[in-house]
Amino acid sequence: MLKITRVIAVTLPMLSGAAYAQDTVKIGYIDPLSGGGASVGEGGLKTFQYLADELNAKGGILGHKVEILPLDNKTNPQESLVQAQKAIDAGAHYITQGNGSSVGAALEDFVTKNNTRNPGKEVLYFNYAAVEPSMTNEKCSFWHFRWDANSDIKMEALTNYMKGNSSIKKVYLINQDYSFGQSVRTQARKMLGEKRPDVQIVGDELHPLLKITDFSPYIAKIKASGADSVVTGNWGQDIALLLKAAADAGLKVNWYTYYAGGAGGPTAIKQANLDHQVFQITEGFANSGDEAAMEFEKAFRAKVGLSLWYPRAVNEMRMFKAAAEKANSIDPVKVAAALEDMKFDVLDGGSGIMRKDDHQFFQPIYISSFGSRSEKEPFDEENTGWGWRLVSKVDTPQTVLPTTCKMTRP
């Protein structure tokens, strides 16, 4: 939206510190809106704006209108801190972010410091997708709440499923060489070792993040190892290109992934013709079978033109409303207290809980596979004609992991 006249109008308040009226609840949405991550960031923004509209149509939160402030962090931690400051200046007491664990960690640290240094002007950080486990373990903060299952929880659920599948004999791990990829790999080794000691880990690969254009050398290695299953936390182009190279080389294995459903993933799977060989582990998906969730998905797709990537964002916003009503206040400190140990019925059915010890939300986790659809799967993805099909549901109690968090409370 180019508004030459608004360049000044927008940037001047930043300089003059104009006070904003407190009749709206402002949520700073800090994610990439330009640069490489923009397509993902735009999708998230549309989701949150849709959810804000939904809340406002029902009278907002305690009569306050909900407003989303889009702030572009260019996937850069430093830039995110500047944008968080901007959000605070504009009167936001809540920020939400998801893309990039490095950004998430920086924001968590920023919010903690900001709240200690500016008592009375607290800010809460709602995390909808940064899954780095340390954020709710050793680095945990009272001011941070996470609605996505962290990568350890997903691995716990995934290995619980793999435990019962005896056809898995040789597993190959391939992950991106950074903190998230490494934690996937470490946990996979550890949990598989405990639950299926007979499974052989025939390869353990870390490759540079978002820099590989041709995965065929890696596929050649997987092939040479004789693996029957591949576990990967890859996202973005790294999963799409990996699957593409696999199809080119004629590699036939099962893929257990975290993010095959992301933008471009379904198209790549369809092109590679991997019918129900790619599995994904999520907290919800379009064809989950829950009436209300499917109703929501339908309305969402009709309005926004995207499939719902973030069912957790729905849980986040609805739970925020519930917590504010429980506390009868939109004061961040009271909302935070209300969120602790709060039980909530999630979008795709079943109950979840925001654990007090570490502010991690626990919810049912689904394993689904992508391929041709039956009448039980009404939704396809990216116009491929293929959709996700339920393979297994892991209930909340089976996803709970201990935490090392020692939280300091105000």
Add this chain to the structure above:
Amino acid sequence: MLELIVISTLNGVLFGMLLFLLSSGLTVIFSMMGVLNFAHASFYMLGAFFGYQLTKWIGFWPALVLAPLLVGAVGMAVERYGLRNTHKHGHVAELLLTFGLAFAIEEIVSMIWGKSPVDYRVPTALDFPAFTVFSTNYPAYKIFMLTVSVAIFVALLIALKRTRIGLIVQAALTHPNMVGHLGHNVGRVFMLVFGVGSALAGLAGVIAGPALVTQSDMAALLGPILFVVIVFGGLGSLPGAFIASLFIGLVQTFAVALNGSLASAFGPLDSSVGPSVLSDIWNVTIAQIAPVLPYVLLVLILIVRPMGLLGTRET
């Protein structure tokens, strides 16, 4: 193991030839005009996106011819209306112009085609496994890429050795000033060379697009490696660029295939020491450092032989 070596060699040679398609144009442009074209990799990207768009409209084979021509035309326009006017401000200004251009092209491409990879597919006529080594399929399209690259290489060689323009270009490689003094229309030769160089980059883009990934950061990913190639081979040396391209292509591919680390060679470090720089270096595998290797090679060659592998000139 043998399977891995065969596949890796094929992949490495292929990547190397692709690098050569790009570095040859860059080298000739640099030798003649003294301009390091920062936007060269951007022309490669333009080639891929033009190829994608034209394939959608008129099919792959016409696109294979048309897209490089279009990119060449863009290149000529850049030389005529950009570089020629900037020439009076010196080489630094020219280099900066191409730097700004690379930046702008990336933004324009991502504005028109978006940030995520576009669906640029291998033409159906070539979408089959050419042969099977042990149990791995080798796609026919990659063989096609290899053939095109080699054909261009041979054509370039003939053009340089047997034609009049080639003679002038060759002379300009070693004695750029003398060529001007001999009364050749240097301006037009420059424009032509720039156009041909860009078109070669464009061609590389058209054929690499479907096999690799066509998206708006492909230029930024490849650009720095290209500079490593031409410095490593020796600035202004075509044979040097050829050897360096193949070498770097093979090194990168083989590094990925290897699993070794210092820890696997000499045994793990004493775990009581805890994480340190040493343990980082000790445990990193060769596959992990594959993307860093070209730059390590660059630093090494600059220490051992500053003019590059086959370079003769100091600038």
Add this chain to the structure above:
Amino acid sequence: MTSTMTSAPDIAATPSGQALRFYGLWAIAAIALVVLPLVFSSGGSLTSFSLIGIAIIFALSYNILLGETGLLSFGHAVHYGLGGFAAVHLMNAVAARGWPIPLPLIPLVGGIGGLAFALLIGWVMTRRAGTVFAMISLGIGELVASSSLILRSVFGGESGITTDRTALPHIFGWSFGPQIQVYYLIAFWVFVAAMAMYALTRTPLGRICNAVRDNPGRVEFIGYDPHVVRYLAYCFAGFFAGIAGGLAAVNFEIANSAYLGAVQSGLVLFATFIGGTAYFFGPILGAILVTYLQLGLTNVTSVWQLYFGIIFIAIVMFAPGGIAGLLMMHRPLIRAGTLTMVIPSYLVAALPTLALACGVILSIETVARYTASEGDGNIINLLGIPFNATAPATWVTAAILIVGGFIVGRITWRRIADAWDRAGSIARDRGYLA
């Protein structure tokens, strides 16, 4: 480019009246730094000022290479980043061991970090100037940035290393928790570093750097080794870049691999060149402008980087002296009193040029909206007038603005050149223009 560079200072050769003006300028700058946050006191403006201050030091340090010595580096952020990491590590060590080092000294450690790497790598890098140096700096930049992700114990991987600036020993009762205190810390260092860098340009070394830039062959004849000179300049640039990095670490309380990367290197090049490399205040102008645009432009357009690129290309092609060069071009005219002769032609040219710019902006935004084309984001507000990106009327308007603006603009630009010729020749007659 060489002709527009002022290598001889106007101050050194002139009597005390000029000297007073010179010190007056620095005094005004100091007062402005102190007063600024009292006028604009919101958290966001303090953050902006802090970032601008850091960018100023960084851009000035870059100009030691580009403007003073003629070395075009594509990897200057390496020193900035290493300075930042050095600062963060020391801050953590001070907090953990209770050393008596207060926060204001930390940026100096950042400087030493930047310097150490420059000492190490500079000798090989500065062996040659020009294009070769540019490429090597690019390679080194990539090498360091990629290695930083491998050496996790030092660089902390993607998430980087965090620190807490308030954990250091307090000084004058300042905890440096509030942004205002950090701002004054940065302002202090901006002032000190800018003075030091200005002084550097006045030393014999600074002069020899200029000579190496303009004619290295001749420098060799008079008995200096250009390689050594380039190396020294490189080390100084690395030191001051490290100070900027140290300040960034203090400001953000985090250092990560993004500090070292190509984006940071590109930004400092943009800032320095857009501001102008020939004058000391050029990079300062550039740093202010680029930082402000970077913070402000992102609110209004998603393709802000394209505007950056276009501005940069325009500067390279039409005003290689940068903004400072454009401003200083008018100084002889002001002195000769002939500025009034060119102003009318400027005013006449302003309208078509503005129309051309609006046309370009409108067409860029139209394409950006048209390709994004979802939801209700299709309305472009330009100067308060709403345009619909999908309406042919918008495309026609953009085309008319561009073509019309260009055709009319060309005539008016010629008039500017004519007016300049006349004003310039009078100024030359009066002895103000060489």
